[in-house]
């Protein structure tokens with residue numbers, strides 16, 4: 317059923333609904349993010365470019381099941397990317413790789429095509445060249461990032477991403493209770509250790525992102 321929605325690029329593209337305009341998306345990003353900043357502008361342009369390269373015209377409507385986006389930083393641009401693509405963490409369509417890089421990869425699940433787009437380090441200097449007299453820098457970049465051509469802002473690379481079925485947005489899994497803490501585990505994240513089914517926190521307590529303040533009771537240990 318999804319395949320019937322996939323547009324062929326054999327004929328003209330005149331029947332395809334245009335994407336929301338840059339300005340409309342920017343306003344939406346501003347509301348979602350809480351302020352307008354250079355990162356929002358870069359993020360909106362990066363995500364629009366990704367959709368354009370993949371031929372995804374309506375990422376939040378007719379094409380909403382086609383796109384998965386990997387982001388490599390948790391900053392301003394990430395919010396804008398979510399606004400443009402409609403990919404959200406809660407829909408399992410936004411994947412976060414904490415690499416501290418202003419880059420994202422847009423994956424079209426209907427074609428398995430994927431494009432990674434990264435912000436060029438030189439874009440800040442280009443903004444400075446374009447508006448040398450404007451301060452502060454954020455203002456300078458906000459103006460420049462609107463108008464600089466894409467190839468002066470980003471690098472693009474077609475890549476391959478193999479998304480495991482359990483990482484797919486629509487994946488259904490059973491819910492299993494951890495033998496130690498009793499909390500439910502979804503999406504096959506359980507670990508088998510000493511013939512016990514454990515959650516990540518119980519299986520690898522040293523790798524927990526939190527440390528309990530109260531002494532732990534371990535019902536399974538004698």
Ligand SMILES: [Zn+2]
Nearest residue numbers: 353355356392
């Ligand atoms: Zn911001």
Ligand SMILES: [Zn+2]
Nearest residue numbers: 494497515518
């Ligand atoms: Zn547990």
